[in-house]
Amino acid sequence: xxxxxxxxxxxxxxxxxxxxxxxxxxxxxxxxxxxxxxxxxxxxxxxxxxxxxxxxxxxxxxxxxxxxxxxxxxxxxxxxxxxxxxxxxxxxxxxxxxxxxxxxxxxxxxxxxxxxxxxxxxxxxxxxxxxxxxxxxxxxxxxxxxxxxxxxxxxxxxxxxxxxxxxxxxxxxxxxxxxxxxxxxxxxxxxxxxxxxxxxxxxxxxxxxxxxxxxxxxxxxxxxxxxxxxxxxxxxxxxxxxxxxxxxxxxxxxxxxxxxxxxxxxxxxxxxx
Amino acid sequence: xxxxxxxxxxxxxxxxxxxxxxxxxxxxxxxxxxxxxxxxxxxxxxxxxxxxxxxxxxxxxxxxxxxxxxxxxxxxxxxxxxxxxxxxxxxxxxxxxxxxxxxxxxxxxxxxxxxxxxxxxxxxxxxxxxxxxxxxxxxxxxxxxxxxxxxxxxxxxxxxxxxxxxxxxxxxxxxxxxxxxxxxxxxxxxxxxxxxxxxxxxxxxxxxxxxxxxxxxxxxxxxxxxxxxxxxxxxxxxxxxxxxxxxxxxxxxxxxxxxxxxxxxxxxxxxxxxxxxxxxxxxxxxxxx
Numbered sequence: 001x002x003x004x005x006x007x008x009x010x011x012x013x014x015x016x017x018x019x020x021x022x023x024x025x026x027x028x029x030x031x032x033x034x035x036x037x038x039x040x041x042x043x044x045x046x047x048x049x050x051x052x053x054x055x056x057x058x059x060x061x062x063x064x065x066x067x068x069x070x071x072x073x074x075x076x077x078x079x080x081x082x083x084x085x086x087x088x089x090x091x092x093x094x095x096x097x098x099x100x101x102x103x104x105x106x107x108x109x110x111x112x113x114x115x116x117x118x119x120x121x122x123x124x125x126x127x128x129x130x131x132x133x134x135x136x137x138x139x140x141x142x143x144x145x146x147x148x149x150x151x152x153x154x155x156x157x158x159x160x161x162x163x164x165x166x167x168x169x170x171x172x173x174x175x176x177x178x179x180x181x182x183x184x185x186x187x188x189x190x191x192x193x194x195x196x197x198x199x200x201x202x203x204x205x206x207x208x209x210x211x212x213x214x215x216x217x218x219x220x221x222x223x224x225x226x227x228x229x230x231x232x233x234x235x236x237x238x239x240x241x242x243x244x245x246x247x248x249x250x251x252x253x254x255x256x257x258x259x260x261x262x263x264x265x266x267x268x269x270x271x272x273x
Numbered sequence: 274x275x276x277x278x279x280x281x282x283x284x285x286x287x288x289x290x291x292x293x294x295x296x297x298x299x300x301x302x303x304x305x306x307x308x309x310x311x312x313x314x315x316x317x318x319x320x321x322x323x324x325x326x327x328x329x330x331x332x333x334x335x336x337x338x339x340x341x342x343x344x345x346x347x348x349x350x351x352x353x354x355x356x357x358x359x360x361x362x363x364x365x366x367x368x369x370x371x372x373x374x375x376x377x378x379x380x381x382x383x384x385x386x387x388x389x390x391x392x393x394x395x396x397x398x399x400x401x402x403x404x405x406x407x408x409x410x411x412x413x414x415x416x417x418x419x420x421x422x423x424x425x426x427x428x429x430x431x432x433x434x435x436x437x438x439x440x441x442x443x444x445x446x447x448x449x450x451x452x453x454x455x456x457x458x459x460x461x462x463x464x465x466x467x468x469x470x471x472x473x474x475x476x477x478x479x480x481x482x483x484x485x486x487x488x489x490x491x492x493x494x495x496x497x498x499x500x501x502x503x504x505x506x507x508x509x510x511x512x513x514x515x516x517x518x519x520x521x522x523x524x525x526x527x528x529x530x531x532x533x534x535x536x537x538x539x540x541x542x543x544x545x546x547x548x549x550x551x552x553x554x555x556x557x558x559x560x561x562x
Contacts, residue, residue, distance in 0.1 A: 091283035121298025144294030205384030256382030
């Protein structure tokens, strides 16, 4: 089979999936630029694309505030997760110690338990500390639930960095600290950046914890803000909802499209090793 | 400072953070599940397994339990059936492979909440773009009220679940395929093995550990998945699309039945522990092999 025939065949076979994947993006985009009068029309295409919807949406939905909340929570959670995960992943990949296996299993179990299973207990924990509506409480919960994934990814990358380089540095009488900062960390930077970005995306998209802990609209993150435009309303302004969903989704989707090949490597290594 | 002490210092922060936020709520939940709890969360008398008994006497809970099984099996099975051929194709050499990979991975980048909200709109009966699209193609005559009945809503939710699970599964399988050495296929081709035989006797056995792990991890994720059902139907109409997680959320935060919600959590925790043990055994067998 020539490459050309195979390409045609593969694209044909993939086409149902491609349609299924792109359909929601099309719905999002087309609805977002429909003039209000046409939103409830069952026609696919608007008579004209109305770009002003995006600016109006920004004001009508309180998008800016939710965006700032999301950036703050995801940014802080990513910093904390990465800060505690790097040393742990380094220890797992470079040290042998009693309890190493137990620690790995603990991480595994905490990764299995999604926040929804613990949501009643989490709510009580946060409520007992008087932190309902606190973005910091949500940040800490996110950091805790992402630590396992982050350590997991990092240690699978760290394990691929050859130890010989560090050993060579020791022979040259570098101190352990120098070895770490001059030899190991520079090599590990790409892995850390990629893992941090994935943590960011995970927290950016989180739903249940934010839905439970954030009760006041001023504290809403983007997913909750957009959900609140839909849930329990009599009339939903779908063109604004779709415009908001579109603006919240596209930057992350572009970032992700660029990074997905790193994920293939990291996950495949981490899942079976 | 000894090497061992250094290692413990390095893992300590991550351990404390994860332990505090996982173990404390777990203790709370065990406590709640075994007590009679009022709707403001005050513990009254120790009630043993009464909360569990109430659950198993509730037909809605039993229906949600059963539906969780269908949901998990449907999404995980459907995802695998699509992902294996897709991964095989994406691992092959063809024009536009880079673009195809990006498209297949794309749903991963979108939060489940957004995906579900967009689908909720696309599936709306009167003005939904799915109905108008299907009508335009001449596939249906009248509008279908997709989300108004469990018999159409639940299959659509499973389809959305499959769409959202394909990227992760394909990623794991692609990682597995990239570890299959090309020489094996060359050797098999010389021996006269056809494409199907090569798949059956080379690809599938080497891919099996990755398939196993993808299935177990997907089972865990799908079993826990809340946003798709919550943002499309909130378990409705009349609780007919509830799965355990939405039942739990309603019991805890809508109906104020905290004891029962905690009991559901513990039941789910038990099931997840079993899945986790299966995963650990599969991963360990892999390591030993």
